[in-house]
Amino acid sequence: MTNNLYLQNGLRFLLLVLAxxxxxxxxNFLGFINPMVYILFLYWYPIKxxxxxxxxxxxxxxxxxxxxxxxxxxxxVACTTMAFFRPAIMRFVFGVNYEFQSFRLSNTTRVQQIAFLTFLILGHHAIFFLLEIFSLSHLLLLLKKIVFTSVGTLVVxxxxxxxxxAEKE
Known part of the structure; x- marks a missing residue:
């Protein structure tokens, strides 16, 4: 069972990096929107x-x-920081339920899943673009990149x- 988990996560890692x-x-949608789909690895990685x-x-x-x-x-930096804050985000979105053995993302509502993904994306992009632009004098550009790239990443x-x-029955 654990070998299957290692294989599955390794395959996700590889495929998301390649994608x-x-x-x-x-x-480059509209010249500056690049979806960062590798963030899905943080979403899909097992909780325990x-x-x-x-x-x-x-x-x-x-x-x-x-x-x-x-x-x-x-x-x-952005990916490692979001990995650090992932338990706090999960606690905020799912409540204390995620700490129990029987918790699975597939058993949560679609709204909770999208909220979790949204917080991961927004946090990641805020850190990434703050480092990239590294100036609050371009605050409008910073907000534009964070918002539009986050929306593009969330849609994709x-x-x-x-x-x-896996689909629910």
């Missing part, structure tokens, strides 16, 4: 495994994207979740 690097980094291992995996996920995207360490991410998640 991000080969497809989504080349897209050790947090330190998860943060290390997210560090390498961000680093891999940075190497192929030539973005200094922006993805690494929701479509991918619908396509690749």
């Amino acid at each position: 991000q690097v080969l497809i989504f980094n080349r897209l 495994p050790r947090r330190s291992v998860f943060m290390l995996i997210c560090f390498f996920l961000g680093l891999t994207i940075d190497v192929f995207s030539d973005t200094l360490a922006f993805h690494t 991410g929701t479509l991918m979740l619908t396509l690749f998640s």
